[in-house]
Amino acid sequence: MKKPIIAIGLILAATTATAVAAEMTDTVKAIDKKHDSITLSDGKTLALPEGIEAETLKVGEKIAVVYSRKGGKLFATSIHAVK
Template sequence: MQKLVIVTAAVLATALSTAAFARTVTSTIVSVDAKGDAITLADGKTLNLPEGIEVETLKAGEKVVVTYSTTSGKSLVSSIQPAK
């Protein structure tokens, strides 16, 4: 029984840490939610902006390179730059 608990804990820890890895995408912003501090990309993914990234500096139609991570089903941007 104790081995089962240890194995289960290890599997859960691995699964949760995998979800936190950063991903980088190049896409076009299709909408900006100033109230919710979020953007929606052309693929339909909505990403939340942290303090320090001002939503007012972004606009729909802008092509960007975004680095983000997903934790507990919520995607949080760590970096956003204009695409070249």
């Protein structure tokens, strides 16, 4: 009886884990203005929050981005150009 309860607890813990911020530097490969997201040269796609408009970024621009992962998706929290 304990095994199913432990398994359910582990599943719940994995799906409700808090997001941890990370930072990376990469180049913008594509911009999706309709869905407010960007794709980086490494293939990662990040959703842009309110306040960061896709129109302010350019394909080929090198950026530093702080992001978090939630529900299997990446969400940018801040972006700035890198020289």
